[in-house]
Amino acid sequence: MHRMMKTYKRYVLNQTFVEGCIQEQYLVEEAMMYCMEYIHDGNLGSHKNGRRVIMNEDIESAHPMDKKGKQYVLPNIEYQQVRKWVLTHSSKNAEWEEKYQVYLQSQKSRGKNRKGSQAKELDYIPWLRLQLQNEKVSPFKRIVDGPSFTAVSYNRYTMNGYVFYSSDSESTTTTQNSEVSMKAVTSFRASTKDRNLVDDEVTYYGVVKRILELDYVEFKQTVFYCDWVRIEDKTNGCTVDPDTNLVFVNLGKFMRNTSEVDKPFILAYEAKQVFYCRDLSRDNWHVVLDAPKRLSQEIDAYEDPLVFEARTSANDSSSTTLFEDVLEVVEDWI
Structure with a gap:
């Protein structure tokens, strides 16, 4: 614990960071707290005799984690x-x-x-x-x-190496498992004068509101109903910090879900889990971090790092080093 606090102070007080950028300080503090809460709640497995014990050997297979779902009429x-x-x-x-x-x-x-x-x-x-x-x-x-029209609603679902929660079910927990991202190819025009559409891969960020299992008689299909950030609004919805290259999203600006042409749903396998770290200098704004996958039987517990991957460019190593040191601190603590 002493080394953890020492490392934390070193980063908070380090003058090599961009002067006046308190976002870095909040980032370290919340990342460390998230690491500890994540381990405390058992999301990474328990520890015996200094070794990490896998809680669920079949974590890679997709399945609900609730004992019983609830009926939900669409x-x-x-x-x-x-x-x-x-x-x-x-x-x-x-x-x-x-x-x-x-x-x-x-x-x-x-x-x-x-x-x-x-x-x-x-x-x-x-x-x-x-x-x-x-x-x-x-x-x-x-x-x-x-x-x-009748589906089954779940609070927790494991998919792609992550455990997703619906946002309502997290009201009594300290961890975040409802934050999600999805990559999709979107067609757009480079300018108003350009008549030709250009395809580009875009990352969407949101929050899982409902986890639903659809009934197609002969098979089931699990989908996530999400509130999605208005990523097209580069000022009030989603921005990239020019100094750190970190993505910031406004969780107070979601896309509408009131029309048949709106797209709040995704298939469960499309989802990737992220972690939103609060920006205390702006209301509703959060920095986006990639959440670590849970350990599985196929992953060596000592070779799979607990990494919060900052969205940095190849030439910007400051944030990457920061998270590597956070990892080192947490591993020493556990």
Whole structure:
């Protein structure tokens, strides 16, 4: 403990950091507290005779950690949102979307050649159900038909080496397990004058509100309902510190979830856990850190470091060194 406090003071008082940047101090303090709370709550396993004992040997497999889930009836808007999201991520969906575009073009051509009233174009899902109505039952057809309105809600779920909590279930805990990020390819225009769309990988940051298991009769699908930060707002939603290259998000600025075209859902396997460290100089602002994965049977407990990976550039080693020293301190403490 003495060495831990010594190292902490060294970083707080170190004049090599950017002068006046108290964010670094808060970052060290909260990261160290998070390490200790994370270990105290058993998220990394217990310790016997100085060795780390794995609490769950099957941690890499995805499954709910609640003894029993609760019934949750999807409101119509959420039902349409999650139905579209799951369908969009089906491997067979892309070819059907291409066929749908051909259908739309044919409808427009018929409208130009015919006089009088024109048949109304079908939306994608009704059109797709019509195409598959005589097909044998398959997983894809089940996805197109949609899940049951009645889902199962869980408070905790393990996936991708992380243990995710719904935010409401964390009200009585000291750890954070509901913070999440997701990478997606988004099309955008480089400028208002540019007519061509450019694809780019974007990272979204949010908070898990609900963990739901959807029922497609023949199989289940786990999804996370999330509040997502307005990352497109580079001033009030999501910013990158020019000195440290750290990402800051405003948890008071979430995207809307009130329309069928909104996208609050993600598939469970798309989720990556992050940790939000408060910026005490601004209300609702937090710095984003990558949360460590829990240890599994396949990972050597002495070779897998507990690292809070700062989002730094290759040329900026100050923050990386900071977190390596935090790791060293915590390992000495445990």
